[in-house]
Amino acid sequence: QHMDPPSDQEGAEAYFRTAFETVVGDLEFVLDILEGMASPLRACFDLDRIGIYGHSFGGGASAAICNQDERVLAGAALDGFFHGDAAENGSEKPFLWLLAEGHLERDTTLQQMWNQTNSDAYMATVAGAAHYSYTDVGLLLTHFAPLIPRQAVGFGTIEPKRLLDIANAYTLAFFDGYLKERPLDELLDLAEQYPEVSFDYK
Numbered sequence: 001q002h003m004d005p006p007s008d009q010e011g012a013e014a015y016f017r018t019a020f021e022t023v024v025g026d027l028e029f030v031l032d033i034l035e036g037m038a039s040p041l042r043a044c045f046d047l048d049r050i051g052i053y054g055h056s057f058g059g060g061a062s063a064a065i066c067n068q069d070e071r072v073l074a075g076a077a078l079d080g081f082f083h084g085d086a087a088e089n090g091s092e093k094p095f096l097w098l099l100a101e102g103h104l105e106r107d108t109t110l111q112q113m114w115n116q117t118n119s120d121a122y123m124a125t126v127a128g129a130a131h132y133s134y135t136d137v138g139l140l141l142t143h144f145a146p147l148i149p150r151q152a153v154g155f156g157t158i159e160p161k162r163l164l165d166i167a168n169a170y171t172l173a174f175f176d177g178y179l180k181e182r183p184l185d186e187l188l189d190l191a192e193q194y195p196e197v198s199f200d201y202k
Contacts, residue, residue, distance in 0.1 A: 020083050023061040024068065027052065031071055049073060049179040053096075053171060055134050056081055063113070066093040074178035076171055078134040079103060082113050090116030096174040098167055099125040100133060100156065120178075120201070122187065124170050126163060127196040130156030133163050158196065166194050 006012050034045055051074045054062045059080020066075040067086045076096035086092075087109050095117060097110070104110055104125060114123065126133075133156040156163075173187035191199040 017083070020057070020061065020064070023057060024064045027061060027065045028069060031069065035071075047071065051075065051175045051179050053077065053175075055079065056131065060087070063087070063091055063095060066091055066095065074175060076174060078167060079129075079131050081107075082109055087113050088116070090114075091119055091121065094120040094174075094178045095122070096170065097121075097123045098134065098170055099123065100129045100131050101125060101127050103131075117202075122170075122174065122201045123199070124166075125198045126158060126166055126194075127198070128156050128158030129163055132156075133158060133160070134167060162196075166197060169194070170197075 006015055031050070034042070035047060037045075050072050052062045052065060052072050053059070053076035055078040057080075059077025060082040062075040062077055063080065063082055063086035064084050066072050067089075072093065074094040074096075075091065076098065078098050079100045080097065090113055097114070099110075104114075104123070114121065169190055170187070173182075173190060176182040177184040177187055188199075188201070191197055
């Protein structure tokens with residue numbers, strides 16, 4: 001049953017906190033289920049090399065579970081919004097942020113998280129990307145509603161397929177580096193291939 005958030009600030013913050021903790025709890029539940037599966041299905045998963053990523057709220061939950069669960073080795077967020085320990089104290093695991101244009105400048109919580117993170121940290125901001133650019137909807141609009149300007153409905157100015165290519169390249173190179181021990185140069189060198197990406201790391 002759908003419930004609208006409370007209109008008062010204290011109630012809205014409690015609502016958001018509960019929703020966030022529920023999503024993180026769902027991730028913990030899935031990890032527990034995967035660990036408890038009977039063979040041979042369990043053999044389909046390499047549970048010694050777990051990475052996690054998500055968009056928006058899911059990106060924040062990915063950061064939270066990186067700090068809460070030792071089974072998760074690395075995480076990434078596609079224009080995520082952050083809450084809790086990871087937001088205040090930074091990520092304890094290698095972490096990749098893929099951001100919409102202007103997000104870092106507007107989001108003091110994200111700035112704090114970046115500054116507080118002492119693990120390997122990577123930030124890629126894509127010119128022309130908006131928050132919903134990191135969903136499939138912009139790509140679907142191109143096919144089903146080509147006359148609607150994407151930027152008018154919050155999907156930025158970047159061509160959707162280009163952003164998909166960028167997000168795929170960065171997340172793949174990041175997780176290949178931290179889960180498969182491939183050279184991190186493959187991640188660091190992507191900026192040359194995608195000039196619309198402002199890239200930083202520490």
